[in-house]
Amino acid sequence: MAKSAAELNEALAEAVVDMDEGAVAELANEVVDQGYDALGAIDQGLAKGMDKAGKLFEEEEYFVPELLMCSDAVNTGIDILKPHIKMESAGEKHKIVVGVIEGDTHDIGKNLVKVMLSSANFDVVDAGRDVPPAKFVDLAVQEGAQIIMIAALMTTTMDKIGDTINLIKERGLEGKIKVVIGGAPISPAFAKKVGADAYSINANAAVRIARDMLGC
């Protein structure tokens, strides 16, 4: 007997947590074959699984490799499901700019945040690394992003984050563009000091913060 949409979504979530790309592909194809809602399978299946994986990451059960394998599974599923999303049901995705601050090239943490945000169905604009403050702000304006997430991995570069926030104020964009920061040398106290809207302790927290900020 064919599985229901809800059953398939649940199985998808589980396959993501299990890092099982093969199972995800099989289940996603089944969703398509049955004519179930592809967007629902992404939201209620893949994204849910990634949420669980993120939680396990925060609980130190999962580490970077597991998280990336989960995300690979999510991407496999999205590739299969995406062509079948009905246009009218696909709402506008929220855009978020992510990048590593000027002077810094350590981007694995940033890439992890990007993976988590993408899996959570955000439209991520990757500014890359060694990103000057003006480029962050310009990109956010250009892309219509409401959030900029900035990583710094060295104490020698983190001061530039403050420059970015000041620039947002100077351009009168305060409140319109929010800044979330993170990285090894960053602390909540530092975030407060430079006037960031939030501090994210890890990649999973970044998703939670983004959802809170955008109310989604």
Place this chain on the structure above:
Amino acid sequence: MPELFFQEQDQRVSVEAGVTILQAARDAGIIIESPCDGVGTCGKCQVQLKDAAPGSWKCEEAHYQLPAELQEQGYVLACHTKVYGDLIVVAPNTAKQNKTLKILSEGESFQYEIKPWFQKVYAAPKGKTFVLAGGKKVGEEEGDTTKQFYGLAIDIGTTTLVTALIDMNTGEEIDSLSALNPQSLHAQDVITRIHMASKPEGLVLLYGAIRDEFNHTIQELCKRNSIESRYIYEVIYSGNTTMIHLACNVNPEPLGQFPYTAVIRGGNTVPADDLEISPYGDIYLPPIISAYVGPDITSGVLAAQLEKKKGTTLFIDIGTNGEMILAQDGKLAGTSTAAGPAFEGMNITCGMRAGNGALELYQIQPDGTPKTHVIGDVKASGICGSGLLDIIGELVRVGVIGKSGRLVKPDKGKYPDVLKAQMKEKDGKPVFYVAEEVYITQSDIRQVQLAKGAIRAGVEMLMSALGVEAEHVDCVEIAGSFGYHLRESSLIDQGMLPEAFRGKVKFVGNTSKSGAKAFLLNQEVRTYMENLVDEIKDVELSQDPKFQDVFVKALTF
């Protein structure tokens, strides 16, 4: 008075008619090798006279006979040739002093001649001793002080300083002192130190601290060995690039920002005005290889003679930055990878420096009971870097830590019951006790995974840059005082090094210091290394898109 022009030394000397060339040279502070002290038996003091007019010199017969063809080219024995008119003398710029060859005992080293940049020559007629640097006179001292001739080789570690007092006549290491790098009290890791020293007041503090420590060490070494510090003529600074900047009072800010450039490139001497040594003294800075592969590694390459080794050798200094050089039949490539401060015990719940109370050895015996050693033989109060790697390596080996890095719960694990009893809960999370009050947490393991993954990724990327397979690496040399306390098995069991390296790992000790000694005692290796560093291929990891994949793969055990 006849005038002698010593061409190589670019020095003109007026002499009394009838003195020997050797005597004239000695009076001028120019060294012509004369092992038999001018008796005329050894033939080592030969010099070439250029376009000498007849009657401007006269050669007395010596016991040693110069070969006819050399005589035809204008060669004479300096000790038996008297000067009567103007002469152009070609004498080797640096005397070959056939002193005993030295094999250094600690830190791998090699044989080299004692031929320092500085020299001292007693000019008997004047009753003075000339001090020469690079063959040029830089000062003079009353009386014969040639016996008092010392130098310092300093390994400037981020955490510790090791200063060796060397007799530059014999090459002997008279004494050595270790001390904490006082800068670490203000800023522990390299990046924090760069950040601090980027501000003028920070640099003043950090430079002042290390200068005072150096001077204190110099006084202590001199007192202990009854020598006067004014007879110390040269100091070698060997350390990572950041430490060299800070020891030279140079703002290291560009090192902390992409594209990470060094202000100091090394391969030169700088004045030693702030050190309490001879007023004629200087400091030599070995050349850097790249911003994050510093003079300490250059010293290591020299000490290990990497470019001369047949086959393939991997040389690694494990620390906050894993600096490594891969040498394949004379072809060298180097890189550095950010391992973070976990190996220094930072970011580790029970982490501490390698001082009293630090658990430094942890070995699980066949019956499952751990054998441990604590520095100072006291009760364990924490874990130092080497202990941490030991613990992780052993726990991975016996299955307390799974492949993904997770602590395996006792009910699911197949490891000995003695160890299961050590797995407890703290604040609702599993922790593993390695001593009564000392434990490791899941997040400690994650920190080690990041650190060892960085080293392994560096090794993999370096091998791939030279097209070397792990199986074809003949020898792995682990340098550094930290590395010296590690065991091969704990490095391989946790995957910091590939399995194929088993049985090939050698711990070579403080090659930063032994290399610095070679730089101090033999000036020729300076030029040699200054040229060699340009030949070393710089493998820049952060620019390579493959790095992240390799790194993530290297995180697992």
